Amino acid sequence: MGKKLLIHNDNVPGIATLEVYRQNGGYASVEKALKTMTPADVVEEVKKSGLRGRGGAGFPTGMKWSFLAKPEGVERYLVCNADESEPGTFKDRYLMEKIPHALIEGMITSSYALGAKTSYIYIRGEYFYVARIVEKAIDEAYAAGLLGKNILGTNFSHDCYVQVGAGAYICGEETALLESLEGKRGNPRIKPPFPAIAGLYGCPTVVNNVETIAAVCPIVMMGGDEYAKIGIGRSTGTKLISASGHINKPGVYEIELGLPVEEFIYSEEYCGGIINGRKLKAVVAGGSSVPILPAELILKNDKGEARLMSYESLSEGGFATGTMLGSGGFIVYDETTSIVKNLYTFARFYHHESCGQCSPCREGTGWMEKILHRIVEGQGKPSDVDLLWDIQRKIEGNTICPLGDAAAWPVASAIRHFRHEFEEYINHPERIKDVKHYYSVHQLAGA
Amino acid sequence: MSNEIKFNEETLALVHKMIKRYPEGKHKSALLPILHIAQAEFGGWLSPETMDYVASILNIKPIEVYEVASFYSMYNLKPVGKCLLEVCRTSSCWTRGAEDVVRHLEKKLGIKEGETTADGMFTIKTVECLGSCGSAPMLQCGASYHENLTMEKVDNLLEEYRAIGKQRSYTDMDYKNTL
Numbered sequence: 001m002g003k004k005l006l007i008h009n010d011n012v013p014g015i016a017t018l019e020v021y022r023q024n025g026g027y028a029s030v031e032k033a034l035k036t037m038t039p040a041d042v043v044e045e046v047k048k049s050g051l052r053g054r055g056g057a058g059f060p061t062g063m064k065w066s067f068l069a070k071p072e073g074v075e076r077y078l079v080c081n082a083d084e085s086e087p088g089t090f091k092d093r094y095l096m097e098k099i100p101h102a103l104i105e106g107m108i109t110s111s112y113a114l115g116a117k118t119s120y121i122y123i124r125g126e127y128f129y130v131a132r133i134v135e136k137a138i139d140e141a142y143a144a145g146l147l148g149k150n151i152l153g154t155n156f157s158h159d160c161y162v163q164v165g166a167g168a169y170i171c172g173e174e175t176a177l178l179e180s181l182e183g184k185r186g187n188p189r190i191k192p193p194f195p196a197i198a199g200l201y202g203c204p205t206v207v208n209n210v211e212t213i214a215a216v217c218p219i220v221m222m223g224g225d226e227y228a229k230i231g232i233g234r235s236t237g238t239k240l241i242s243a244s245g246h247i248n249k250p251g252v253y254e255i256e257l258g259l260p261v262e263e264f265i266y267s268e269e270y271c272g273g274i275i276n277g278r279k280l281k282a283v284v285a286g287g288s289s290v291p292i293l294p295a296e297l298i299l300k301n302d303k304g305e306a307r308l309m310s311y312e313s314l315s316e317g318g319f320a321t322g323t324m325l326g327s328g329g330f331i332v333y334d335e336t337t338s339i340v341k342n343l344y345t346f347a348r349f350y351h352h353e354s355c356g357q358c359s360p361c362r363e364g365t366g367w368m369e370k371i372l373h374r375i376v377e378g379q380g381k382p383s384d385v386d387l388l389w390d391i392q393r394k395i396e397g398n399t400i401c402p403l404g405d406a407a408a409w410p411v412a413s414a415i416r417h418f419r420h421e422f423e424e425y426i427n428h429p430e431r432i433k434d435v436k437h438y439y440s441v442h443q444l445a446g447a
Numbered sequence: 448m449s450n451e452i453k454f455n456e457e458t459l460a461l462v463h464k465m466i467k468r469y470p471e472g473k474h475k476s477a478l479l480p481i482l483h484i485a486q487a488e489f490g491g492w493l494s495p496e497t498m499d500y501v502a503s504i505l506n507i508k509p510i511e512v513y514e515v516a517s518f519y520s521m522y523n524l525k526p527v528g529k530c531l532l533e534v535c536r537t538s539s540c541w542t543r544g545a546e547d548v549v550r551h552l553e554k555k556l557g558i559k560e561g562e563t564t565a566d567g568m569f570t571i572k573t574v575e576c577l578g579s580c581g582s583a584p585m586l587q588c589g590a591s592y593h594e595n596l597t598m599e600k601v602d603n604l605l606e607e608y609r610a611i612g613k614q615r616s617y618t619d620m621d622y623k624n625t626l
Contacts (some may be wrong), residue, residue: 075470087537087576118470125521126577127482128590153499161468166479166519169575183478183511185518201473244539251581288538288576331539331580345541351573355518 001285002256003230005218006211007237010098013410016133018140021101027146029109029220034154034377037220040114046216048224050236055081055172055209056287056327058311060328067196068114069204070322077205078111078119079181082134083165083172085124086287087349088329091240092210096123096130100137104160106213108146109220111158114206118159122177125166169353173401174207176355187357188401200352232258235310239328246273261285261307262299263313263333282417285314288346289406292339293323293411308429319413325385339418340425343410345374350407361404364395368411375422378429385422389415452489452500462504475507478515482522491531492523520574524592528570529612533587536573539580548584549573551598555605568612569605 014020021027033042047062068076077351079101085091096103103121125130138160141147149157163181171180175189178200199205209245216239219227228236235257244250247265249272255264264270265280274280280295301307302321307314314325333342351365368391371384392408399405415422425432454462462481469476480499482493489497498512502531505512516522523531532552536545549560552571563570579585582594586601593604 022565084578085576088539088580090578090580093578124578125479125519126587129592132590163468163476164483166483167521167574168519180479181476182473183475183505183515185514201470242581244583245542250583284538331542333542337542340542342538343537345536349537352520352575358535 002254002259003238004254005230006102006214006240007095007099007252007254010094012106014102015070015099016097016137017146018101018137021099021354026101027105029217030105030112030146031152033109033112034152034156034221039113039115042109042216042220045219045224046113049219049227050224050231050234051212051215051219051227052235052311053209054211054215054239054328056086056289058325061208061212064196064208065114065206067194068206069197071158071204072113075118075201075203076114076116077200077203078107078114078116078121078213079174079178079205079207080107080121080210081172081177082121082123082127082176082210083177083205084127084210084327085169085172086289086327086329087346088242088244088284088331089287089327090242090244091252091328093127093130094242095210095214095240096127099247100134102214102217103134103210104137104141104147106216107160108141108151108158109439110206110208110213111160112156112232113216116206117157118161120181120200121160121162122181123162123164123169124171125164128164131162131164138162169349169356170355170401170403173403176401177207178205185355187355188403190400230256232310233312235325237311239309239325241309241328243271243330243332245332246275246278246337247332248275255309257308257310258313259309261309264330266311271330271332274332274334276334278336280332281335281337282333282339284329284331284333284410285324286324287329288331288349289402289409290324290326291319291322291409292343292417293321293413294417297321298323319409320416323413339414339421340372341376343414344369344376346347346410347372347407350403354407357401358404360395360398361407364391364404365407367391368407375425376432378425378432380422380426382426384426385415385419388422414442452494452496454484454488454504458484458488462569466505474505477512478505478507478512479519481505482516486522490526491525524527527572528564528568530568530588530608531570531572533572533574533577535575535577535579535585535587537576537584539576540583540585543583545573545584547598548586548601549597551601552605555602568609 009015009024017394046098051061053178107119116389168186168230170176171186173188176186180186231237238254241253253270283298284292301316315322347369351369353362354365356362392411395404396408465477465480466474485497485501493516499509502512512596560571584596585594
């Protein structure tokens with residue numbers, strides 16, 4: 001059993017309340033940081049921990065924090081990115097719903113480190129009921145003197161607010177999120193300047209994912225060096241993985257980074273194997289944006305070594321044979337899955353979510369959806385696969401924000417590893433009606 | 448629901464509380480949350496009159512409200528049924544039968560995806576990933592997530608919503624957490 005630092009208490013009755021959370025050691029990092037450490041000490045521990053952004057990009061958190069500009073007399077902000085909307089990802093929802101105080105604790109400790117007097121938690125609008133849970137936790141924290149003026153009798157004062165979004169995947173991109181928080185359309189900004197210099201209201205701002213902020217608490221408590229001993233290589237610590245698709249036990253699992261992928265999929269402790277004992281066909285390991293890999297490449301890399309759940313191991317082999325850890329949105333597909341139809345759901349998603357600012361993404365995502373739709377409907381042309389390949393290449397790297405890349409990679413990887421399936425659809429449209437696109441709900445109920 | 452587009456005092460107090468969350472002069476930040484409230488209060492959608500009213504409260508130009516309302520998928524720019532059934536259609540839900548759920552709803556309600564029943568009770572909409580991948584398939588109605596759906600569950604849900612929907616008022620935000 002791997003170490004758990006974030007959701008080890010998720011089954012304690014009443015853990016969502018301040019009282020029970022504190023009885024289980026909650027808010028100790030606030031006590032420790034505010035009373036015995038300087039802000040610079042906290043930043044230093046986070047740097048030593050090797051913690052990397054858990055939202056998907058994997059950028060070192062301590063480094064991101066150290067970029068924060070600190071001009072005299074200018075407000076600084078911490079903004080929590082709780083706009084979890086990468087398909088296949090639901091870990092932040094789980095954390096906020098089950099243990100909301102873990103996030104509030106992290107917000108206070110992190111804000112102290114950054115010198116932020118105000119912080120915002122931007123939660124996707126669809127998680128309305130989660131926002132209520134978090135707001136309730138904030139109210140409790142205020143009442144207990146953990147938020148507001150002179151926290152725990154120290155000189156540090158801090159206000160924390162929730163802001164709800166209104167349905168836009170793009171607002172998970174940090175500059176789009178800031179635009180949205182300012183009451184505007186979620187159009188990503190051109191960088192530089194980065195938020196660390198000019199973020200919310202033009203002030204220096206750090207934007208961190210929910211899980212990243214929650215991880216600051218155990219880091220402060222155990223020290224950065226101890227945290228860095230967990231995990232493997234530069235993938236330190238634990239990671240929440242959202243497991244979904246054709247597995248026996250979908251859900252959120254906290255793993256120690258470095259766990260073999262095969263163990264994660266098949267052991268009873270985690271996914272519990274493929275539903276109905278069917279064969280594994282493919283996996284999207286880090287949310288819809290990362291390349292899909294066929295079974296043989298997700299279990300072992302191109303050198304035949306066991307693939308591990310870590311930033312480095314999953315990306316071993318580049319995009320030719322590898323993928324990315326991303327947000328940890330782990331979607332498993334069994335042997336009956338139609339890769340083409342699945343890709344169509346992704347292409348439709350990205351077209352729907354493109355903000356429309358950059359023409360390669362705005363137009364390209366629409367073209368890809370349209371072409372995939374006709375292929376799925378049995379109207380595909382022999383030139384369509386090459387056309388899809390061409391379009392995705394022209395989107396990648398040609399947009400302001402990474403949504404363009406995110407739309408291109410699933411298409412590229414599906415064609416790279418499953419080209420024969422596209423050709424089957426195009427050359428034998430008569431067979432499509434016999435293809436099993438998905439499990440019917442009736443079958444699942446009978447399983 | 449009154450026809451006049453104006454928040455009552457209680458709602459107005461909530462709106463002003465939200466505006467106070469942001470620094471002086473940055474009140475536009477409250478636009479998204481206020482639009483959610485306005486949509487719930489004034490019939491489940493944002494009419495031009497509603498948007499103009501929100502603009503007047505925040506002292507911003509109407510276009511600043513229109514461009515935001517039209518950007519985000521949760522704002523309805525046309526009337527919808529009392530119960531907006533939003534079925535997730537993205538990969539994880541799709542692998543576990545989201546399409547079956549949509550077809551079943553269409554059959555039961557006698558309408559197509561995107562349409563509203565004649566009695567104004569239900570609208571079927573397909574939406575992108577709602578972060579419920581581990582409990583797929585799912586649908587959202589109001590603030591409630593309905594997960595691990597089976598056809599039987601969907602049938603029961605429709606009955607429950609039909610009963611509640613008859614007395615439903617959009618102003619009752621708490622209603623949304625009762626199912």
